[in-house]
Amino acid sequence: MADMEIALDIQHLKKYFGGIKAVDGCTFQVPRGQISGLIGPNGAGKTTTFNLLTGVLEADSGEVIYNGENIVGLKPYEIFNRGISRTFQITRIYREMTVFENMLSASSMKMPVREARERAEQLMEFVTLTKLRGEYGGNLSYGQQKLLEFARALMTDPDLILLDEPAAGVNRTLLNNLLDHIHHLQEEQGKTILIVEHDMNVIMNHCEKVFVLDYGVKIAEGLPEDIQTNEDVIEAYFGHR
């Protein structure tokens, strides 16, 4: 794969929690401008990987090359300002701020205030939260919180978007809505998206490439249809747990 086509080059990434090898020397390349999936059984290290990629946790060792730069060791806001944005498996919005304030809180200080407001308005419209703009984050339903977190992650127009289980706890209509948005981002704006998801329908129908983790190690990667029939993957999901 030519360098231009790789958005994120992850090399031997490692993170142990005491004796738990949460991420154990992972190496994979996320293709640029595509929707990719990161799957694996519970506890495989997917969320930890996201935390390492976004600087929420510091890696024990390994590299993450983004736009020619190793971003391991950077602070979360430094990584965010380089164009990587994320959502959390369990939504983390500001419960005591309004929807609109949640949106604005993710704007870069460099972005003019007027522009930030306009962008927040557009994104709220995009995820159909405009009529709830004055509502406190804590009063939203779980699905709405997911939408808000998703919209907030787009405030600074990031190039790489990491979504941790966007479908969990979201009803069908909202989910389809969300998936439409994700496709829109990829097709119209050329964004790179990496999704951690348990819902196999989402992975199989929406991802171009899938990476499979088990016990912190990448055990397979490829097209969704190939992954589905991969012996190792079936073993990981159904074999030993």
Added chain:
Amino acid sequence: MQEKAEIRSKYWLAVFLVAAYTIPFAVGIYTENVFFDLQWLADLTTVILNGIMQGGVYAMFAVGLTLIFGVMRIINVAHGELVMLGAYLTWMFFFYVGVDPLLALFITLPIAFIIGLLIQKLLLNAVVGGPELTPLLITFGMGLTIIHIVEAIFTTDYRTIPYAPDAFQLTETIAVSRSKIISFVMAAFISITVFIFLKIHRIGKAIRATAQNADVAMVCGINIFHIYMITSGLAAALAVAGGALVSIQFGFNPETGVLYTLQAFAIIVLGGRGHYIGALIGGVMLAVIESLISFMIPNGTAMVEIASYGMMVFVLLIRPRGLMGPKEN
């Protein structure tokens, strides 16, 4: 279940506060310090007004303490020393340069902001989020250092600033000192300005975001260490403004800061730790109770401190969240 306990604690706090306000009257009646004639009512009104004015100033610097706690979970026990420093700064500008104490705010507040910024950058940024004892001890040491430096320069003598000492006749029988009114108006103005800043300015929003969840703030691009510095700068400015406003009403020496720290503690416990409006309400409520006590209870001045710290302990027992603080988790 939890909701019931929550409602019960609210109820008990209300009962406690009503009692706290009633007791001075009861003791006053019992000791025959209360006469329900017009003169006494006028005096009572004066005392309550004074309490409110005093409370406004205390509330303002208590807000600084509550801001730091809310954003960083740090208890800055040197906050009162910054108040004291503010008094000395104002005194210096008044006596050496001849600047009006209120106009001096234009110089002392930026100085204070920078001092706060530096304290944060050099001493506290490294220990935020770590074990809670470390920042506590650091600010404790810093407070003592400030006291001794000021003592070395100015000795322990009391200083005063003669400023607008004459009384303002509200009615024939009710008069409030002009310096108190000026202080209160300034304190209200500054508190409201800071509140609006926190509400609508994007840096204010970033401060609130960081207070709610620093980890999320970071992945949303907020450099929390800059936010911590701005918060400390603001808190120091509020303390120094408080110092300026008390310096025109009361004498002060290097050790008075300790009392202001304790006062601010009592206020933010009552108002709810980390809560802005809570601190403002708590400040006024506490000062009013204090003035009622010293007005109606014989030997009341000694009782005042027992009452405010006793109140702090009681509130912590009955309802640790105080009036408006966030739920403990």
